[in-house]
Amino acid sequence: MSISGLKDSALSRDKAYVNGQWVAAESGKTFEISNPATGEMLTSVPTMAASDVNEAIAAAKAALPEWRDGSYKKREGALHKWAGLMRSNMEDLARIMTLESGKPLAESRGEVAYALSFLDFFAEETKRVNGAVIPPPTPSQRLLVIKQAIGVCSLLTPWNFPAAMITRKAAPALAAGCTVVIKPAEDTPLTALALAALAEQAGFPPGVINIVTTPRAEVASVGEAMCTHPDVAKVSFTGSTAVGKILLTHAAKGVKKVSMELGGNAPFIVFDDADLDKAADGLMASKFRFGGQTCVCTNRVMVQSGVMEAFTEKVRARVEALKVGDPLVSGTNLGPLINAAAVTKVRGMVKDALSKGAQALVGGDQGEDGEPGSCFVKPVLLGNCDMSMSVCSQEIFGPVVPLMSFETEDEAVRIANDVPGGLAGYFYSQNVGRIFRVAERLEVGMVGVNETVISKETIPFGGVKEAGLGREGSVYGMDDFMELKHICLGI
Numbered sequence: 001m002s003i004s005g006l007k008d009s010a011l012s013r014d015k016a017y018v019n020g021q022w023v024a025a026e027s028g029k030t031f032e033i034s035n036p037a038t039g040e041m042l043t044s045v046p047t048m049a050a051s052d053v054n055e056a057i058a059a060a061k062a063a064l065p066e067w068r069d070g071s072y073k074k075r076e077g078a079l080h081k082w083a084g085l086m087r088s089n090m091e092d093l094a095r096i097m098t099l100e101s102g103k104p105l106a107e108s109r110g111e112v113a114y115a116l117s118f119l120d121f122f123a124e125e126t127k128r129v130n131g132a133v134i135p136p137p138t139p140s141q142r143l144l145v146i147k148q149a150i151g152v153c154s155l156l157t158p159w160n161f162p163a164a165m166i167t168r169k170a171a172p173a174l175a176a177g178c179t180v181v182i183k184p185a186e187d188t189p190l191t192a193l194a195l196a197a198l199a200e201q202a203g204f205p206p207g208v209i210n211i212v213t214t215p216r217a218e219v220a221s222v223g224e225a226m227c228t229h230p231d232v233a234k235v236s237f238t239g240s241t242a243v244g245k246i247l248l249t250h251a252a253k254g255v256k257k258v259s260m261e262l263g264g265n266a267p268f269i270v271f272d273d274a275d276l277d278k279a280a281d282g283l284m285a286s287k288f289r290f291g292g293q294t295c296v297c298t299n300r301v302m303v304q305s306g307v308m309e310a311f312t313e314k315v316r317a318r319v320e321a322l323k324v325g326d327p328l329v330s331g332t333n334l335g336p337l338i339n340a341a342a343v344t345k346v347r348g349m350v351k352d353a354l355s356k357g358a359q360a361l362v363g364g365d366q367g368e369d370g371e372p373g374s375c376f377v378k379p380v381l382l383g384n385c386d387m388s389m390s391v392c393s394q395e396i397f398g399p400v401v402p403l404m405s406f407e408t409e410d411e412a413v414r415i416a417n418d419v420p421g422g423l424a425g426y427f428y429s430q431n432v433g434r435i436f437r438v439a440e441r442l443e444v445g446m447v448g449v450n451e452t453v454i455s456k457e458t459i460p461f462g463g464v465k466e467a468g469l470g471r472e473g474s475v476y477g478m479d480d481f482m483e484l485k486h487i488c489l490g491i
């Protein structure tokens with residue numbers, strides 16, 4: 001069965017991609033991928049297990065020497081070509097992404113553009129892998145530092161960015177000279193396979209890029225194999241903190257280098273000197289990106305008490321205007337959540353907040369959302385929230401806005417930092433002293449000040465505390481896929 005409505009039907013793939021071949025699982029088993037907006041089956045893909053992963057790692061190992069030791073121009077050319085093919089197939093890629101993830105089509109187009117920007121960026125970085133010359137303590141020595149590709153990389157990517165989280169990891173790895181085995185999330189492997197079809201056209205040699213598809217039931221053993229295999233040098237994961245901790249323990253057994261982009265709980269702070277319209281617009285962009293299902297989405301909205309009423313009214317009007325519906329239709333702001341489990345979780349969090357004294361200002365009546373099994377959740381605005389409620393203390397990953405009140409700058413910073421992880425944080429203020437004070441004190445990896453569109457290929461993306469390890473994207477992004485080697489030369 002192939003995905004309908006594509007200009008190029010070759011982008012609809014139902015096999016995994018290993019060693020330059022489109023392959024079934026060793027077991028011959030497959031699992032179904034369905035459209036969260038309709039529940040319809042889109043196609044099936046191979047149920048790969050740890051033994052299939054071992055094949056992919058062997059292919060990546062065999063391809064490594066030639067890819068790593070060849071001219072950077074080959075890597076530069078292939079990455080640019082892959083980006084160009086993504087650009088010219090944007091509509092098909094966006095359609096596949098929307099069908100399997102429920103992301104509104106305009107956002108899927110935006111994600112394809114974001115995803116290919118990493119390929120172009122790191123194509124250029126291939127020529128900037130500069131080493132260093134260190135002054136020697138004695139005239140009889142010369143001290144050099146070179147950077148070398150780390151080797152085979154296991155890349156485990158999430159469903160909320162089916163293209164961009166692949167390219168944000170694969171582009172620096174491939175640019176550095178590494179080869180990769182990619183495991184896309186079980187809900188969204190079809191975009192990944194379409195990207196592999198374009199990588200094949202772009203001329204990446206067999207084994208340099210491998211994609212294994214795995215259902216939920218196999219994820220634990222496949223994840224373990226990808227983290228513990230002796231031929232894997234580096235593991236990069238984007239997903240929940242809970243899963244990240246498990247993968248870290250696996251990787252620790254072989255002392256592998258790791259990058260972890262884990263969960264956030266982004267505070268959005270509105271001070272009483274803020275431009276409230278700008279803040280309300282920024283909140284909408286940040287909170288409702290992919291229906292609240294991104295790790296940098298605003299989670300808790302903290303408003304200084306003097307402007308709470310005025311700000312709430314501005315947000316209420318904007319939330320009421322959101323259109324929920326078919327993500328393929330232009331003008332839809334919110335599609336479905338990724339799956340039924342996500343709906344149950346978000347509804348449970350809203351119920352928890354209401355039971356602890358939160359006030360439903362928009363939505364919150366969970367009976368309205370449609371048929372049982374439907375993945376649609378209407379947006380919810382909750383007043384009178386506090387950190388005892390799971391909507392504030394945990395990552396929501398859904399279209400719920402909890403409003404909390406605070407009195408002073410110190411209190412705002414204390415509440416914002418009172419969580420185990422720190423990925424992104426946002427605040428609105430027009431006081432330049434406060435802008436520096438708060439930006440420096442927030443315990444997060446990325447701060448948006450009077451701005452919420454913070455992600456781009458040129459910035460170091462990542463978090464602090466339990467939100468992760470390492471940075472992706474930017475001129476720092478290749479360091480995680482390379483080792484420094486010191487050469488001490490006696491002359």
Ligand SMILES: O=CCCC(=O)O
Pocket residue numbers: 160161293294295296455461
């Ligand atoms: O959800 C994770 C990635 C979000 C982004 O790159 O902006």
